[in-house]
Amino acid sequence: MDQERHKTEWEERIRFVARYYRERTFDPEIGWKQFADKQNIRTRFRIPVWVWQVAAACLLLAGYGIYRMIGQQQPEWVVITADAGQGKEVFLPDSSQVSLAAFAELRYDAKRYGKENRQVELKGKAFYQVKHRKNLPFRVQxxxxxxxxxxxxxxxxxxxNQMEVQVLQGRVRMEAGKKQPVLLEAGMSARYSETDEDLQVLQEADENCLSWKTGELVFRETPLSKVIHDIEVCYEVKLKELSGASDSLRLSASFKKKPVEEVLLVINQTLDTQLVIEKSKR
Known part of the structure; x- marks a missing residue:
């Protein structure tokens, strides 16, 4: 019963206010001042409206500045990929040239490249011809x-789980795993295996390291296993030897932009092997 009585009284008060209230006829500041004078309440200093407006504007400007600063720090990635069966030639902002092999991916931060660094990230295989800048070295990650x-x-x-570097001209420094960096000069190569954490440095250059780019293969008393490997890399195929030929076989021959079928025909006739292309499983 008490709850119903209070509810009824509350509704009557609301109706009374609604009956006599007129919009914009009541000034809360004047009302508070009158009430404070009657009750002897000392009012605190009132901050002018323009101060709040200036503070709000400063807050907005500060927020915008922080937003711009964060936006400038965010990288602007440029990602370049090469499709299956074909490479891609890429010119970087500093005119350095990169030849991507099939399936390779290269990316760099357009905001910082050439200004703060010359760093690119690589997945797959690529050949680089780099413009020299002493104070801003080129780095492949x-x-x-x-x-x-x-x-x-x-x-x-x-x-x-493996990384290979071959130097055709100049010098590079290779950093891999926990191994000490190695300096490679023209004609040298290095191979790092993550599996056994082994870093091997080879003094002799691989003549066929760019066969995937040039389409040329050169073999000089080359073991059969190396011949098969180089053909697979050059033509992006998987080979199988049906006759079980010995790896003691050696091949001396050169091929310049020949179809892979013609290359296998010459090798099979020369070494009496049965190299065939494995069909991909779908």
Whole structure:
């Protein structure tokens, strides 16, 4: 009963206010001043409206400045990929040239490249011809290690657990795993294996390291296993030897932009092997 009585009284008060209230006829500041004078209440200093407006404007400007600063720090990635069966030639902002092999991916931060750094990230295989800038060295980053360029042209091949670097001109510094960085000069190569954390440096250059780019293969008393490997890399195929030929077989021959079927025909006739292309399983 008490709740119903209070509810009824409350509704009557609301109706009374609604009956006599007129919009904009009541000034809350004047009302508060009158009430405070009757009750002897000392009012605090009132901050002018323009002060609040200036403070709000400053807050907005500060927020916008922070937003711009964060936006400038965010990278602006440029991602370039090469499709299956074909490479891609890429010119970077500093005119350095990159030849991507099939399935390779290259990316760099357009905001910082050429200004704060010359760093690119690589997945797959690529050949680089780099413009020299002493104060801003060129760097290739893979998931296994880094290559810092001290010269002009080199090859980087990144696989799931292996990384290879071959230098054609100039010098590069290879950094991989926990191994000490190695300096590679023209004609040298290095291979790092994440599986056994092994870094091998080879003094002899691989003549076929750019066969995927040039379409040329050169074999000089080359073991059969190396011949098969180079053909697979050059033509992006998987080979199978049906006759079980020995790896003691050696091949001396050269091929310049020949179809893979013609290359296999010559090798099979020369070494009496049965190399065939494995069909991909779907």
């Amino acid at each position: 893979t998931h296994l290690g880094n290559v810092v360029v001290l010269g002009t042209s080199f090859l980087v091949r990144e696989l799931q």
